[in-house]
Amino acid sequence: MAVALLALSLSACAGLSRVERERATAIVLAARPAQVDCDQPNACAQPSPLRELAARALAESTPEAPRHYALILDHGPDALLARINLIRSATTAIDLQTYIYDEDDAGKLVLDELLAAARRGVRVRLLLDQLAALRRIETLAALSGAHANFEVRLYNPVLRRARITYPQYLLAAACCWRRLNQRMHTKLLLVDGAVGITGGRNYQDDYYDWDDEYNFRDRDLLVAGPIAQVMDEDFVRFWEDRRSVPVERLKDVGGQVLRSGVPALPPTQFERPQRAEAMRRDAGDFERVRERLASQALLVDGVRYIADSPDKHRGDGSGGAPASDSLRGLIESAQTEVLLQTPxxxxxxxxxxxxxxxxxxxxxxxxxxxxxxxxxxxxxxxxxxxxxxxxxxxxxxxxxxxxxxxxxxxxxxxxxxxxxxxxxxxxxxxxxxxxxxxxxxxxxxxxxxxxxxxxxxxxxxxxxxxxxxxxxxxxxxxxxxxxxxxxHAKSMVIDERIGVVGTHNFDPRGDHYNTEGAVVIEDPAFARELAASIRRDIAxxxxxxxxxxxxxxxxxxxxxxxxxxxxxxxxxxxxxxxxxxxxxxxxxxxxxxxxxxxxxxxxxxxxxxxxxxxxxxxxxxxxxxxxxxxxxxxxxxx
Structure with missing residues (x-):
């Protein structure tokens, strides 16, 4: 039994050799089509009232006085509508970073839109945490060669795999407990470095009111203006970190590519196709998006983005972790009230x-x-x-x-x-x-x-x-x-003058293990709106x-x-x-x-x-x- 366990451990820990990784990468690069469906300078981007918020904010901003528009996304369908509408509005780049990405209707719908953006000429980068990434190795292998403008990486893949089994999890817990718990909990969707969404929602039906058994009452924040560029710079730090590994260089995905080549993505099949089609239709309706979303945005002052970097996962975890310290500083500044929401x-x-x-x-x-x-x-x-x-x-x-x-x-x-x-x-x-x-x-x-x-x-x-x-x-x-x-919402209001929406659960994992991010807005009107949303929850x-x-x-x-x-x-x-x-x-x-x-x-x-x-x-x-x-x-x- 000891010999068998040792053999299992060695096989589980062994990844692809350098030669195998290079071969898998070469196969994937050769398989990626480079043609695009659009020859226009704006990549045939769809007009979007949400994207126009960013254009207005950037036009009105100066280095000394940046301007921003902020929109609280309390309703799940609105949060999904905003994402799809923004993805269609992209002209140059889309960066998506998340903790959970499921292969259900919501996940498939967003993935279809990302691939469509890549095929019309937009660079798309998808960064997922390993433990909650897409379920199927076949999907990851297919995405690795889907298009020259589309790339997928997994953050902190323990045992050099995209997915791990129960015995492999036990092995990882025994050999690498701290690394196993160091997860990327940061969540961002960024379009053209001008508008971004962050908050509690992952990519799964139950974050958008699409599950018929259990759904999350969650909250995102859309912010348009110069701060989106800061958020994108944070994404790049993660993307370029050594812990972010292209999926084709992992043992299970790369092994499949070496054995069988890059598989084709199967046609998307939705559990409830009518609902998905309705969302697609609504996302193309400029007036509907303007009325339901863009018209509700607030012009705000004092916008900051605080975020942990991958350095949090080096050494003892004391570096690269400003999110927890910043949130504690905000709480210490309170004079009359701290309104805190955590699941x-x-x-x-x-x-x-x-x-x-x-x-x-x-x-x-x-x-x-x-x-x-x-x-x-x-x-x-x-x-x-x-x-x-x-x-x-x-x-x-x-x-x-x-x-x-x-x-x-x-x-x-x-x-x-x-x-x-x-x-x-x-x-x-x-x-x-x-x-x-x-x-x-x-x-x-x-x-x-x-x-x-x-x-x-x-x-x-x-x-x-x-x-x-x-x-x-x-x-x-x-x-x-x-x-x-x-x-599932993670938000805070200090004295109805500062509002915070982000990914931090105000818990030990967020302090020591997970990377977190949050938008802090020092604006009384925004703080009052966020406070009203939380007070509704405690009614x-x-x-x-x-x-x-x-x-x-x-x-x-x-x-x-x-x-x-x-x-x-x-x-x-x-x-x-x-x-x-x-x-x-x-x-x-x-x-x-x-x-x-x-x-x-x-x-x-x-x-x-x-x-x-x-x-x-x-x-x-x-x-x-x-x-x-x-x-x-x-x-x-x-």
Whole structure:
């Protein structure tokens, strides 16, 4: 067995030889067609009101006073529409950098548009993180030779492969744990160095309201103007880094090319072709894009792009990581309020120290946190760690925590676009559900440790953990069926004067392992608009409030002390009663509007709904307790 394991290790770690890499590269270069479909100087670019924003901003800018237009993309279909419209408007270059790129309808649609841009004469560069790149080796091999204007690279490919199997993942974890966790979480789409999009969205159906089971409530920011050139320079640093490897030079992709040549890309087949065609049609409608998107853009001042570089993944990770430091500096500057939105409330030690110091001020700013509930999250283990430290977050840091509901009643989600047959969730504008279909639906009682309707977490945000345990990061079972919504936006507002939209989850992974980026805009009008978007998410119809549970009639001090001691233990945190629980707002004559948890009258206007509202009783409670008790050691990589 030892000999067999050694042989497996050696074969897994061995990549292509130098000669093989050169042969594979030569085959790919020879296979790439160079002809273009357009002979016009602008590469037959489609007129775009979004691209015109960049032209206006650049025309109005001076070196001393740059001008920018910013557009918050809250709705998933709008975010996809903006991407396709911008890709069609490109005249010279498109750079796309992302963490997840799936081969579903949204991914295929964008990929088709990128290839079409390359064929009309636009240089296209696609940079993907290895652990969440395209599923099929055949697709990567085909793309490697698709066109002379099109190139794909993978960032930090462990074991010199594009894809790794479960045994190979275990081997990589044993030999190269730190490198395995060093991921490129930066997300950018840049067109002609003039307009860019960054934020939480990857390239997968559930980021654009196109999944019929689970979709993310996410947020992107489109910014047009000189800062896009800074963003593009950051992309080039990644593209030219030695960790970014052309796919044909990797063992599995290059091996296929050496054996069989460059395969042809098969014709695109959509799961829901009518929806894809409608999106294509809308992306070509100048007036529709202007009305839905461009007309909503704000002229803003004080735009910065802060981003980690690949240097973050050299040495101990202390270099090349300005994103976390910059965000901490913004929080320290707060005077009255920090409005923070993150899907995974797991704080690093340095972040916890920051909020402790903030709390010690004579007049500390209010810290409002919008995050996921257990019922909404796609990262079960991350929530378990958040659950463990609720007392600390509420009592020591003074957080006002709002946990997103799985079926929010007023979310910027296009439920109709998912194509799912739904029960009545109380959402406006939807047709009445079919009674026969409702009777046929069963409660969603599948467990995270058994078969479930939700697809594998390989494509979710925590793709680096995807092999750790099958289905460990999937949504938990609920008491009722429906299209579930999970929070995925990463944003912050300081004193309604500074707004931040980016990729950082404000977590230990973002501090130490992932590369991150964010746009910071010091403009009160923009900050107010972003704050209004987040406040909508924490409204009673969309979120539960986390607050101290009612004290027991006897021994309340003893119970609190024992729970606090147990919380500080890295292992064996088995105390069954937590400091806080979830509350639902109950409006009435004496409760006309929502209250903060520490305001008079809170307990008269809110009713407790339990630690895990909407979650189906079953193995989840035991598993949550287990990770709460024994999972603290996982916090640095969550």
């Amino acid at each position: 995974y409330l797991v704080l690093s030690d340095s972040a916890q120290d920051l909020f402790r110091q903030l709390r010690k001020r004579p007049q500390p700013p209010r810290v409002i946190v919008s995050t996921n509930s257990l019922a909404a999250t796609d990262a079960f283990i991350a929530y378990a760690l958040s659950y463990k430290y609720k007392r600390r977050y509420l009592r020591e840091f003074g957080f006002d925590i709002y946990e997103y509901k799985p079926f929010p009643a007023d979310a910027p989600i296009d439920i109709a676009a998912t194509g799912a047959v739904l029960p009545d969730l109380g959402l406006p504008g939807l047709p009445e559900p079919d009674p026969e279909l409702l009777r046929a639906q069963r409660p969603d009682r599948a467990s995270v440790v058994s078969r479930t309707q939700y697809r594998s977490p390989l494509s979710r945000e925590y793709a680096a953990m995807r092999y750790a345990r099958r289905r460990s990061n999937e949504p938990v079972p609920l008491k009722r069926a429906g299209v579930r919504i999970g929070m 009673p119809e969309n979120s539960w409030v986390i607050a101290r549970r009612d004290k027991p009639p006897v021994f309340s001090g003893l119970e609190y002390s024992l729970a606090k001691i147990s919380e500080h233990l890295p292992l064996f945190d088995l105390w069954p009663v937590r400091y806080a629980t979830s509350y639902e707002f109950v409006p009435g004559p004496d409760c006309p509007r929502p209250l903060y948890r520490n305001q008079p009258g809170f307990r008269a206007c809110y009713r407790p709904v339990g630690d895990f509202p909407e979650v189906s009783i079953g193995p989840k409670r035991l598993i949550t307790r287990i990770f709460t008790a024994f999972g603290a050691g996982l916090a640095p990589i969550l």
